[in-house]
Amino acid sequence: MDVIDIASKREDEHRAAVIAAHLAQQKKISDRPSxxxxxxxxGDIPEARRQIIPGVELCVECQDRQERMRR
Structure with a gap:
């Protein structure tokens, strides 16, 4: 195995760990009531949004604002 193979393997392992952590976090969120x-x-969160996104805590406008601030 050369340096490129080792780096590629580490990147794959890191990516898998990040995805697993994200999925675990999403599972915790979806287990909570909306x-x-x-x-x-x-403001009110519409029933349709609460059904589509289990564990939702923000209205569309606030969620959008929060996501824009993260960028």
């Missing part, structure tokens, strides 16, 4: 009111603005 909020009826947004945790940021207090």
């Amino acid at each position: 909020a009826e009111h947004c945790e940021d603005c207090g």
